[in-house]
Amino acid sequence: MRVLDDRKLDVLRAIVEDYVATHEPIGSKALVDRHNLGVSPATVRNDMAALEEEGYITQPHTSAGRIPTDAGYRLFVDKLSTVKTLSVAEKKAITSFLAGAVDLDDVVRRTVRLLAQITRQVAIVQYPSLNRSSVRHIEIVTMSPRRLLLVLITSNGRVEQRIVEHPHDVDEQLIADLRSRLNSVLAGQRLTDATTSLGGVPELFAPGDRALVASIVTTLLEAFTDEVGEQRIAVGGAANLTRYGDDFERNVKPVLEALEEHVILLRLLGEATNPQTLTVRIGHENPFEELATTSVVATGYGSKSEALATLGIVGPTHMDYPSTMGAVRAVARYVSQILADS
Amino acid sequence: MRVLDDRKLDVLRAIVEDYVATHEPIGSKALVDRHNLGVSPATVRNDMAALEEEGYITQPHTSAGRIPTDAGYRLFVDKLSTVKTLSVAEKKAITSFLAGAVDLDDVVRRTVRLLAQITRQVAIVQYPSLNRSSVRHIEIVTMSPRRLLLVLITSNGRVEQRIVEHPHDVDEQLIADLRSRLNSVLAGQRLTDATTSLGGVPELFAPGDRALVASIVTTLLEAFTDEVGEQRIAVGGAANLTRYGDDFERNVKPVLEALEEHVILLRLLGEATNPQTLTVRIGHENPFEELATTSVVATGYGSKSEALATLGIVGPTHMDYPSTMGAVRAVARYVSQILADS
DNA sequence: CCTTGGCACTCGAAAGTTCCGAGTGCCAGT
């Protein structure tokens, strides 16, 4: 029983590997030819029947070979494969490609491109989430006597800008005063905590100025919440969809549609995990019915201990999981490193 | 001769319209049935033969109907059709959809979405080019004693940021001094002219400070040129590619690939024209061999007199030109208006 | 001279047919 079980798993592994390579149903004969399992096709057939019984493989039609089911891929990913590590050359390519980035946006853009290129799948990268970021600096610029530009700079280098209009001319001195006060109150504060800190600010000013101050404070608060809530996403490698196979309407269209809906992508990527853990969602396991032939490989990135955001790829269920997972993990690690350095 | 010519053009128009609607070759009989040209199929056949002779239509194979050639579409667009104006409801939808935008990036994002939605094609919007924009404000923020953040704010609300490292601790007073000097020198200057203005700045400071000042100035100049040269682009509606028809490899793949290459998109969109003029590039007319079955409808947007940037759509040659052109033109106008107001 | 009805012809697409062999399940033998 022990030995048989082992062999059955070998057979499943072989089926998955061959099917991923050929995209064609795998028969017992072909299997024995290509892998040297030391048994005859007839034996393999028995194992296959058992595997089918257990729900790991299926026949597209009678008298055809077998293909893995989602459960089959699941077992393969969990038990039968090891994440492939990248070659030295690939690692080098990654670092050199990411090293050229000039700012945060550029890091993300490059990461998407890179990920799409090495996995040859559609890549998705969530911009680092700013929930944990803090206020670095607040600037108030007078654009015209009645028009102010608020600039919020966060600890991880993002900038949010807002315009405030005021019915009367604004006193420069008041602005300077407000600027320094805001900065002393807010500097270093988490965006999420800033609301409470700002509460008392208007009272510090002369009653005549309070209307203006209050409107600036309100706008600033809006900027905070917008920034916290914003979940930007970059997508790349859509051209790789053409490799999905032929059933266009069923495979490609839903993915293209999902790519436009960032809310959907966020749900697909799922919660950010730390870069050690890879999330793999296979076929029907993902939360969208239309994407039942699609798998997602994702992981968090950011600091070692906690993830800032998620990145990953979307591809057909019959993808090469070991390589893809290796690439996703590697890219996540390198990006984390780049972000930590800067 | 006069009359004949007119009818031939009618026939061509009818063929284009029907083919766009059905995507199937059009025969003489069907034409006569659907449009009431007051002549018999036989006559139409003669005209068709002539049109084919002149290169406006072609037969996919003997004993099939005719389809327009690129030249046919060209003639149709230039002479046989009028740009369709949008319905009141559509116009309303556009304004209300664009009105909600909070900043420049948001305007662009919304525009792409909108354009993709109403044309049901792939939409492309170039971010407003900043070549003509000027410096509104420069801010220098001390992040740590040896680390400075430069923030450049331009007249049309874009923000560019750069980090400058310095081997020694930086004097706050010097920074304040430099900040005000830079602003007085640069405020209102065109980005393109700023280079010359900055030349003399380091000399204004004590020799010991010049190294720092020079490095800040250099970084700033880099930011200027980056900002001027940057040609960002937003893309949307890729899911509409699924409506291209079946020849996937030939029609969809090249477009998807082009969408990832912003340099290519820029060339596709072409030079910005003013919002009055629509550029239509049909099939082989565009500069990429692989996109020979693809047309581009684009126009400039920005102020009335001069275009800031270009927007447009990409779709199959057999698109509904009058509607598409109408939509592109309308969106360009409304966006221009929004930008002018803010 | 343009238009039209008539007619023979063409040829792609759809539907039908045949054929082949990879693949299967099962069973008896080792």
Place this chain on the structure above:
DNA sequence: ACTGGCACTCGGAACTTTCGAGTGCCAAGG
């Protein structure tokens, strides 16, 4: 427990047939 053998299945490739929309051309008519 494994294997060789065997009868059976059935999808896909290849070929054939059929069908009809569409064509070009011509002679007759306004």
